[in-house]
Amino acid sequence: MKHSSNLLFSLLLIAVAGCQSKSPPPAEAPAMPVPEVETADATTRKIIDYREYTGRTAAVNSVEIRARVSGYLLQSPRSADSDRVQPAEPAKTDATSSSLIPEVNVNEGELVKQGDLLFMIDPQPYELALQQSKGSLEAAEARLKQANKDLSRSDALLDRNATSAAEYDQAVAAVAELRGQIENLRATVARNQLDLDYTRVRSPIDGLLGRTLVTSGNLVAADTTILTTVVSVDPIYVDFNVDEQSVLDYRKRMLEGEVKDARQTSIPIRLGLANEDGFPHEGSINFVNNITDPSSGNTLVRGTFNNDTGILSPGLFARIQAPFTSEYEAVLVPTKAIGMDQQGRFVMVVGDGNKVQRRSIKMGDIVDDMTVIREGVKPGETVVTSGLQKIRPGSEVRLQGAKS
Incomplete structure (x- = not known):
């Protein structure tokens, strides 16, 4: 009798353990939320492309004062x-x-x-x-x-x-x-x-x-x-060297009628000192050397600047910004909208159904907080400016401020 009771108790324990070993069915994974991003529309503006160079200020006139008669100095x-x-x-x-x-x-x-x-x-x-x-x-x-x-x-x-x-x-x-x-x-x-x-x-x-x-x-x-x-200090010269590729590019555009010859007309340029932001001083090119230095490939160019404030003096380091195009209508997007991967520079364009697509771009000059886009984006298209790390080509996005 005692033996049968023990057997019954063992069977009950096995049944309970079997019931506990069964796992509940897996729950369905929650759907990923649609990422929210900031966007901006590509705009157009009339601009001029510039290139930057470095140079040194120099005096227009510099005279060594010599004695023209002999004698004792009083x-x-x-x-x-x-x-x-x-x-x-x-x-x-x-x-x-x-x-x-x-x-x-x-x-x-x-x-x-x-x-x-x-x-x-x-x-x-x-x-x-x-x-x-x-x-x-x-x-x-x-x-x-x-x-x-x-x-x-x-x-x-x-x-x-x-x-x-x-x-x-x-x-x-x-x-x-x-x-x-x-x-x-x-x-x-x-x-x-x-x-x-x-x-x-x-x-x-x-x-x-x-x-x-x-x-x-x-x-x-x-x-x-x-x-x-x-x-002399007013006006003052600035000498700077232009690389060979820039010289050739400018001559090509000059032959195509896009820009003017610096030897035949006054070309405006801008200057900034080492401690200045941007290029606050305005001047013009007044001399282009007739040869290119074969050792460096550079051509010497000289500009002249008014210096009635006296802030410029001979021998200072100067940053020069020179125009390389005539005024044209350019497409611009915020600079922060531009990403970089193994394929190069790109932007994410928001299309139909708020789905994004990757666009490879060709960049131009940076104007304030905007960048000129030469190829890849059309005026009026919407580009993602914040949240690029959260999206992939083809994914749906929700525009910031839009209702769910």
């Missing part, structure tokens, strides 16, 4: 009143003497005007030479006056046969010789006056004064010693 832009050298003994022989030495009133690094006094060389030796030549001229003029009187008397005596022809000829020759001497002395006076003027070294142009290379008290040599430099 004043310079660097010399203070207490350091200025005075001549040992001012010349006071006549009214033409420059015993009052003019003052140099400009400093290094300042803007100067044409004619401003920059340096003063000791004028005394040149004043003395000028006075000596003037004295010789006055003496020669006095001798000429007497010779003319002698010639007049000889002429009267010759009419009365009271003198010989030889004596008359000598009187004529004396007058001619003195006239030649006077012309020579007048040239000497002019030269000495010029040398005296050259002791006052003046700026030949308007511009920015550079560092003083020779200070007061030093001996300077004529046409040899460089005293300083002056560079």
Whole structure:
């Protein structure tokens, strides 16, 4: 009896275990929600394609200031009143003497005007030479006056046969010789006056004064010693190199009538400095070199820019933006709508039934936050701008803000 009870209990346990081992039927997977994306319509705008280059600013005029006469330097832009050298003994022989030495009133690094006094060389030796030549001229003029009187008397005596022809000829020759001497002395006076003027070294142009290379008290040599430099600052040049492919592209478009020849018309360009956003300065091309550098394949191009604010100075790094097309109607989409995969650049275009398709594109210039699309998108088509990672070609999307 006890054995049968145990058997019955075992059978009940096996039945219960069998019931528990049966698994419930699998539940159906929930449907994936339609992804929501942001979109924008492709628009059109009249634009000009630009290309960017790098260059350096340069002065329109740059002059090395040299001494044109030799002598000891009395004043310079660097010399203070207490350091200025005075001549040992001012010349006071006549009214033409420059015993009052003019003052140099400009400093290094300042803007100067044409004619401003920059340096003063000791004028005394040149004043003395000028006075000596003037004295010789006055003496020669006095001798000429007497010779003319002698010639007049000889002429009267010759009419009365009271003198010989030889004596008359000598009187004529004396007058001619003195006239030649006077012309020579007048040239000497002019030269000495010029040398005296050259002791006052003046700026030949308007511009920015550079560092003083020779200070007061030093001996300077004529046409040899460089005293300083002056560079013009308004307007200012910018030199930049254009690569060979760009030159060829531009010439092709020029032959097709799309763009104008930079050598025959003014082509506007824009400039930005290293610390500036965009290209705030406007100028124009005024020179294209006649050769291409065979070592680099670049062609030198020069632009000119107004610089009335003085923000530009020679030697600065500059970014240049030059036009490469005439104005045309372009298709643009937001730059953030453009994706990149192994096949290249693409956008996702929303079509019928809110299904997207992949479009390979050919990009143009970037204008603000928009990108020019040369091929692949038509005006008015809708492209996905956000959520590209959530969609695949052919999948359905829900436009942001649309009702479910």
